[in-house]
Amino acid sequence: DQQVKQNSPSLSVQEGRISILNCDYTNSMFDYFLWYKKYPAEGPTFLISISSIKDKNEDGRFTVFLNKSAKHLSLHIVPSQPGDSAVYFCAAVGSGNTGKLIFGQGTTLQVKP
Amino acid sequence: NAGVTQTPKFRVLKTGQSMTLLCAQDMNHEYMYWYRQDPGMGLRLIHYSVGEGTTAKGEVPDGYNVSRLKKQNFLLGLESAAPSQTSVYFCASASGQFGQETQYFGPGTRLLVL
Numbered sequence: 001d002q003q004v005k006q007n008s009p010s011l012s013v014q015e016g017r018i019s020i021l022n023c024d025y026t027n028s029m030f031d032y033f034l035w036y037k038k039y040p041a042e043g044p045t046f047l048i049s050i051s052s053i054k055d056k057n058e059d060g061r062f063t064v065f066l067n068k069s070a071k072h073l074s075l076h077i078v079p080s081q082p083g084d085s086a087v088y089f090c091a092a093v094g095s096g097n098t099g100k101l102i103f104g105q106g107t108t109l110q111v112k113p
Numbered sequence: 114n115a116g117v118t119q120t121p122k123f124r125v126l127k128t129g130q131s132m133t134l135l136c137a138q139d140m141n142h143e144y145m146y147w148y149r150q151d152p153g154m155g156l157r158l159i160h161y162s163v164g165e166g167t168t169a170k171g172e173v174p175d176g177y178n179v180s181r182l183k184k185q186n187f188l189l190g191l192e193s194a195a196p197s198q199t200s201v202y203f204c205a206s207a208s209g210q211f212g213q214e215t216q217y218f219g220p221g222t223r224l225l226v227l
Contacts, residue, residue, distance in 0.1 A: 004155075006155075009153070034215070036218075041220070041221070042220055042221070043117070043203050043205075043218030043219050043220050043221055044156070044203070044218045045218070046215040046216070046217075049215070089155060089156065098144065098161060098163055098169070099144050099146075099161075099207050099209065099214060099216065100146070100158055100161060100171065101146075101156070101158070101216060102158075102172075103148075103155035103156040103157070104155050105153055105154060105155045106155055
């Protein structure tokens, strides 16, 4: 049972345009979410996070939106750059104060010059 | 600061062989994790540790064992490798103060079991 889902395996956008990556979750007890970025042959690196007490968090070109009623979050990248081409994972922090992450399947973003 | 390092980077095993993957972190982090990444599955938690001498099972622990004898090291063992354990393995660490800290990942170990 996939508790965190990224239903789009891939996304292709033109340089300079907006990239929107989506993520859905099923467990209403999740209260902290993160986005990780992964380049080939490297480990994931943290990108941005959001607590359930907020509905938006912004860091430079990256903004994460959280819609708790819909159990949905999205990552917006504006403007998109070729260097943003990577796999993006959405993750939720599991229960128990152990920091365990529950990941989505990932979305491969390609930004075309 | 090397961050999180993993040894080896790549390994080929035959079915039934054993091996140990080593993860080391130099950030004095309390929490450490082992994940595996498979196509279309994202990363799944195998085992984790919330401090030296402690270990706990994650989502997919079967076929694996772990040890955390030293705070900076977290070992993942495969006693009898199976083709289903072909995967990319990632280790991660976090400071562990509040349970929601950023996890820092190693570069991964690619394992092929024939």
